[in-house]
């Protein structure tokens with residue numbers, strides 16, 4: 409192993425990686441519940457101390473209505489009325505005062521979703537979210553509006569760490585946002 413962190417990786421950091429990966433696995437379970445909507449986004453919000461789960465969400469229509477996407481997966485255009493898993497998790501999120509949070513998602517956030525994540529502020533005057541971890545680079549097939557723009561530059565601007573699941577390694581210094 410090379411780099412400035414050589415020799416500084418502890419068993420604690422290796423355990424942290426396993427715990428974050430467990431949260432990713434938990435999130436992937438909800439991805440199995442996704443309907444035929446082409447926006448296949450599941451999301452789990454958890455405190456950065458990994459002491460629990462704060463909210464879950466997956467893409468679908470309004471709760472209480474049939475779990476069917478109005479636009480067939482084969483259609484070339486967007487326009488379904490599904491709410492993304494990230495937005496569904498955020499609307500159910502009831503943060504504990506004084507805690508920092510991280511998000512585990514199937515895909516990276518769109519620009520609008522990233523802005524929502526950045527809009528949550530903690531009582532200490534810093535943004536509530538410290539990290540976003542995603543399974544895949546942007547793969548949604550929707551072609552219009554909210555599903556097109558890449559949210560990672562907005563997360564960077566907000567100072568929120570973001571990483572693909574393949575970057576969850578003991579030598580990744582972004583993991584320092586997890587105490």
Ligand SMILES: [Zn+2]
Nearest residue numbers: 445477488490
């Ligand atoms: Zn849909």
